[in-house]
Each structure stands twice: as structure tokens, then as C-alpha cells.
Amino acid sequence: MTRKKIRNLLRTESRPDQAVLAALFWLLCMGTSGARPHGAAVSGDANTKSDDGNCLRGMCGRSMVAGEGDSKMGVQIGASPDSGFDDPLGMLKDCHRRIEHFLHVICLVAERALGRSLTGEETSAVQSALRYFREGGIRHTADEEESLFPRLREDPDAGNLEELGALESDHHEANELHSFVDEIYSKWITAGRMAPQDEAQLVAATRRLKSLYEAHIQVEEKFVFPRASARLSQEIIQTIGREFRRRRT
Numbered sequence: 465m466t467r468k469k470i471r472n473l474l475r476t477e478s479r480p481d482q483a484v485l486a487a488l489f490w491l492l493c494m495g496t497s498g499a500r501p502h503g504a505a506v507s508g509d510a511n512t513k514s515d516d517g518n519c520l521r522g523m524c525g526r527s528m529v530a531g532e533g534d535s536k537m538g539v540q541i542g543a544s545p546d547s548g549f550d551d552p553l554g555m556l557k558d559c560h561r562r563i564e565h566f567l568h569v570i571c572l573v574a575e576r577a578l579g580r581s582l583t584g585e586e587t588s589a590v591q592s593a594l595r596y597f598r599e600g601g602i603r604h605t606a607d608e609e610e611s612l613f614p615r616l617r618e619d620p621d622a623g624n625l626e627e628l629g630a631l632e633s634d635h636h637e638a639n640e641l642h643s644f645v646d647e648i649y650s651k652w653i654t655a656g657r658m659a660p661q662d663e664a665q666l667v668a669a670t671r672r673l674k675s676l677y678e679a680h681i682q683v684e685e686k687f688v689f690p691r692a693s694a695r696l697s698q699e700i701i702q703t704i705g706r707e708f709r710r711r712r713t
């Protein structure tokens with residue numbers, strides 16, 4: 465998909481929706497209750513930061529990045545430890561929780577900071593999220609497209625080729641949208657302000673990413689991963705885990 469096509473698509477998707485209103489409502493509630501939304505489970509680092517005022521609650525995710533694929537650093541307060549390389553399907557699900565968390569950050573800031581400069585706290589949270597999608601997000605796609613999906617395709621009873629092809633199309637569209645969001649946010653951070661047309665397109669792009677990931681993650685966790693768990697041998701699962709390790713060293 466070309467940048468022009470993305471811009472045209474985004475022009476048609478810039479009206480406020482229920483999800484945005486819910487996110488803003490959630491933010492207001494967070495100021496008094498200290499509750500944390502689903503998908504924002506973070507480690508002690510982030511919790512400490514939220515107490516000293518340097519990080520918006522649930523928005524600082526540095527520890528979530530550090531914890532990926534490393535069981536020693538994956539211990540989280542109030543959450544299960546991250547899965548290790550012996551459980552690559554568990555690692556993929558852990559990664560989905562990180563995707564949801566960082567997606568929440570880029571959606572929330574795009575909605576609430578329109579018409580002004582980002583605060584230091586917002587800039588830091590957004591930069592962590594952008595870095596995650598540039599590194600961890602790309603690696604997650606490689607884990608699926610280069611390690612998991614080919615194994616499912618090799619087993620005629622385990623793979624649904626149409627479904628896997630649709631998931632790969634989603635990855636492609638998400639990559640295009642992420643590079644667009646990265647470009648606009650980087651301009652915003654550098655220049656201090658955004659042009660009105662960029663504001664509308666950033667909001668539309670983050671909303672599109674949110675809806676894309678919601679459906680995509682549901683298909684993977686409800687159908688693809690359970691099928692892989694049922695059909696792939698332990699030997700293949702362990703091979704996939706070794707490939708995941710190699711991508712991280």
C-alpha cells in the first residue's frame with residue numbers, strides 16, 4: 465500500500481468513536497482510582513515511575529521491552545512471569561500484551577494532545593512505544609511469518625492457508641501504518657506542533673491500527689495458536705523456540 469493510499473484511507477476514518485471516548489474516560493478515572501487497564505500490566509520499574517510523577521500511569525513501558533524473551537527480567541508485579549524460549553507460543557501471547565500496551569499509548573496521546581506540544585512524560589512514553597514497534601513488533605512478525613506459519617503450512621491438517629495469508633496481509637498493512645505513525649509522531653516531537661491535516665491523519669492511523677490488531681490478535685489466539693499447540697510436535701515447538709532465541713541474540 466502506498467503512502468498516498470494510506471493518507472486517502474485515513475481521511476475517511478477521522479471521526480471520534482466510542483473507543484476513544486472510553487479511553488479518555490479511563491484516563492480521567494485513573495487520576496483518582498489508580499486502577500490499571502487490561503493489557504497494561506507492567507513491571508516494578510513502571511509502577512515506581514508512576515508514583516514519582518515521571519510517567520503517566522500505564523503509559524511507561526520500558527520494562528516491558530526489557531522483559532521480552534528473557535525470563536530473568538520478565539518478573540512483573542501483579543502479573544505472571546513472561547514465557548521462556550521453551551514456550552514460544554506463550555512468548556507470542558506475551559508479545560501481544562506488549563503490543564496492546566504500546567498501542568494504547570500511541571492512541572491515547574494522539575487523541576488527548578491534539579493542538580499542543582507533547583509534555584516530557586508523553587514524549588517519553590511515545591518514544592518507548594515507537595521503539596517497541598520498530599524492534600519488538602518487527603521481531604514478532606518475523607517469529608510468526610518465518611517460524612510459526614511455515615510449520616503450520618507444512619502440516620496439511622494444521623494450516624488454514626487462507627487464514628494465514630490474511631494474517632500476513634494484516635502484518636503488511638500494520639507495518640505501513642506504523643511507519644506513517646512513526647513519521648508523524650517524530651515530526652510532532654521535533655517541531656513541537658503538528659499541522660491540522662497531520663493531526664487528523666495520525667488519529668485515523670492509530671484508530672485503524674487499534675481495530676486491525678483487535679481482530680488480528682483474536683484470530684491468532686483463538687484459532688492459530690491453539691491449532692499449533694495441538695498439531696505441532698514438541699520437537700518442532702522446541703525448534704521454533706531456538707529460532708526465537710537466535711532472533712534475540
Ligand SMILES: [Fe+2]
Nearest residue numbers: 608631680684
Ligand atoms: Fe500476527
Ligand SMILES: [Fe+2]
Nearest residue numbers: 556560608684
Ligand atoms: Fe501475533
